[in-house]
Amino acid sequence: MNAATTEILNGTIRRPAHILLVEDSPSDVAMITAALRESHIANDMHVAGDGEEALDYLFRRGEFRDARRPDLVLLDLNLPKKDGREVLAEVKADGDLTVIPVVVLTTSAAESDVLRMYKLHANSYITKPVGFEQFLAAIQHIEEFWLTLVRLSDGVTPSQ
Numbered sequence: 001m002n003a004a005t006t007e008i009l010n011g012t013i014r015r016p017a018h019i020l021l022v023e024d025s026p027s028d029v030a031m032i033t034a035a036l037r038e039s040h041i042a043n044d045m046h047v048a049g050d051g052e053e054a055l056d057y058l059f060r061r062g063e064f065r066d067a068r069r070p071d072l073v074l075l076d077l078n079l080p081k082k083d084g085r086e087v088l089a090e091v092k093a094d095g096d097l098t099v100i101p102v103v104v105l106t107t108s109a110a111e112s113d114v115l116r117m118y119k120l121h122a123n124s125y126i127t128k129p130v131g132f133e134q135f136l137a138a139i140q141h142i143e144e145f146w147l148t149l150v151r152l153s154d155g156v157t158p159s160q
Helices: 026-038 051-058 084-093 111-119 132-149
Strands: 017-022 043-048 072-075 102-106 124-127
Touching: 017 026, 017 051, 026 043, 026 132, 043 051, 051 072, 051 084, 072 084, 072 132, 084 102, 084 111, 102 132, 111 124, 124 132
Parallel strands: 017 043, 017 072, 072 102, 102 124
Antiparallel strands: none
């Protein structure tokens, strides 16, 4: 690899970070993917287009039985089938999944949604910026904070 294409491994887990993006808007998926690609921090990502698929992926059900455990979940609230509120509640109620950071990334700026998501133990709540440049900057800040600065668990459970 030359210097222009070198990707930096996640600093705390020493491997590419795995992101589960739960988003039903193709344009938002494209912008998030572009923003993550620009940072050159090695990541791989699975996109779930609805809440049921996200839960199947996280709980490794059906076609996702061999799915890799995500290091970070980016979760929209307004999803088909099961909304983000239901997804967050199920994830944070599960002893194994509760340690995965969940960043709510949504268009809703309603104080009731913010409060409810934090009561359900969201790790952060970000309202999607309207402008393209601001949206890209927000995604890069999420990545910088959660995948560079913050120490993530490697998913290995210590022996008792």
